[in-house]
Amino acid sequence: MEKNNKNNMDRRNFLKGSLAAGASTLVMPSLFGNGFSQIKGSADLVVRNAKVTTIDPNIPSAEAFAVKDGLYYRVGSNSAVSELIGKNTKVIDAKNHRVIPGLNDSHTHGVREGLHYGLELRWDWVTSVEEALAMLAEEVKHTPKGQWIRVVGGFSWEQFKEKRMPTLEEINKVAPNHPVYIFYLYAYGMLNKKAIEVLNYDNEPIDLYYKGRIEKDRHGRATGIITAAPSGLIMYKTLTKLPAKSKEQQILGTRHFMNEMNVLGLTSISDAGGGGMQYPDAYDVIGAVHKQGLSTVRVGVHTFPQVGGREYDDYKKWISMIKPGDGDDMYKFIGGGENIAWAAYDYEIFAQERPNLESNVKEVATPIYKLLAENNWPWRQHITYNESAEILLDIYEEVAAAGDGKLPKGTFIDHGETFSEKTLERIAKLNMGVAIQNRIAYQAEDFVKRYGAAKLAQTPPIKKMLRMGIPVGGGTDATRVSSYNPWYSIHWLATGQSRGGRQMYGEDNILTREEAIKLWTTGSAWFTGDEGRKGAIKEGQLADFTILNQDVMEVPDALIPRTHAKLTAVDGNVVHAYDAFERYAPAPLPNVAPDWSPLYRTGDFRKLYLS
Secondary structure, eight states: OOOOOTSSHHHHHHHEEEEEEEETTOOOOSSSSSGGGGGGOOOOOEEEEEEOOOTTTTTTSSSSSEEETTTTEEEEEEHHHHHOOOOEEEEEOOOOEEEEOOOOEEEEOOOHHHTTTBBBBBOTTTOOOOHHHHHHHHHHHHHHHHOEEESSSSGGGGGGGSSSOOOHHHHHHHHSSOEEEETTTTEEEOOOOHHHHHGGGGGGGSSSSEEEEEEEEETTTTEEEEEEEOOOOOHHHHHHHHHHOOOHHHHHHHHHHHHHHHTTTTTEEEEEEOOOOOTTGGGGGHHHHHHOOOSSSSSEEEEESSTTHHHHHHHHHHHHEEEOBBOOOSSSEEHHHEEGGGGGGOOOTTTTTOOOOOOTHHHHHHHHHHHHHTTOOOOOEEEHHHHHHHHHHHHHHHHHHHHTOOOOOOEEEEEEOOOOOHHHHHHHTOOOOOEEEEGGGHHHHHHHHHHHHHHHHHSOOOOHHTTTTTTEEEEEOOOTTBSHHHHHHHHHHOOBOOOOOOOOOGGGGOOOOHHHHHHIIEEEEHHGGTTTSSSSOOOBBBEEEEESSSTTSSOOGGGGGGEEEEEETTEEEEEEOOGGGGGOOOOOOOOOOTTTTTTGGGGHHHHHHHH
């Protein structure tokens, strides 16, 4: 990633610099707020006849808006905006569709998914074990010898009408000759007999990887279940043994995954690194996509140490290589995390006992937090349980006190499912944010069995966070836990329902639909340092928006997850369009690789909605 300098400044910094440099000789109107409308000339793009939810409290709704130079130019009535139409202005008639700002996932692992996109069979929307097995059977017909059939997250047994997972017996019957790996949350993996044979797991020790298990029968043979106990390392490592794509295929896969996100109305993500994502090597592909000008989703990235005991050295090296804010509006570096130190990592397998942090967590983690703070590196920290937060906040407060009493601006916590009010007060005092995801909606029944429905009702305590003024961003924790579909998360926020239909929350922890979308737009912008720069359809902000297939403010609750984009634009440039808006669509992408990809059959949300 190139650093911001005179030749590579993002547009907003360039404009600020130009204004400052020329202040003594040139007077220009402000580029933000109402002053932006004073700039003369016609718009590049006008969208009119729309039901616009702006997420701008000053102008909460509108009929139309204009875009110029990638920014919102004017927002208001059809007549107020139409006067900006010139000879070369592109005009889109929204046909009374609902229009919202582009969605922004504040916690996902989309960079990693791009490397594998096209290899995986997705069960995100599947409603029965019967359908899931039928999809496996279809892949058996098309997957070449030596290749794997893999289902890597994004689903829960709770969404199946049978309320169970497929059995190993069923999987082996459907796929006797192809290796199959089903990756379930970060809890366990299922391997059929052919997969065990290929991996040679009959002959590997039970504890092959740290805090994980290869389950064995009484004869010492692998059963086909690999279990996080509680670390998911064995699940990650098993994935790395499977065939990978070439770099060229990964670049194409990343572009296809970005297009898939555009179809769902996503225009930005804050990427949380993840297992296997060693910086900077694992970011070569996303860097190449950006360098070639092919990105259609804005990406903010973080550094995630891969090996316990080497975290401090990793961060010391990375600090010498890059600084927060380097990059531009489409691809920039944010800071450290979501893993800072493995000793400080708790795991969210709610069917299991709550894990404790390592006994040496303070000794290991404190020097790393101090190093980051001294270099003004914000970080994001995976914390699931209140017990973990109490320990780590002690360290945060110690680090803040050793400096100016503050942590680097933009430091935040990911997840926060079981945080208490006292813990939230401490977070608020440190000016930290909390990025929340709907991963609890995939494990609601397991959580209730262990902790009870009353505890679930405030897991996480969303409205308490908001009442305290804590920045909160909406997200998914896709793709190996939850689905990357943002509308599943928005449905969870606005209804309080799990993927299996359980009513998890009462009104005291449920948001309105507009509040839910706000978390996914202006809320998430805070987590990449973009508050006030994107997330609202507001003069001067980045012109990212989506025209929806249905009025998400009016449809029944059950239809919210079916929401998707008929048109999506980034910087005012259309990156996806279909149906009545198809004439605005960009050129189609080259066919996805490999040529036997499951995307050609069972597909993704694009195939589900657009075919």
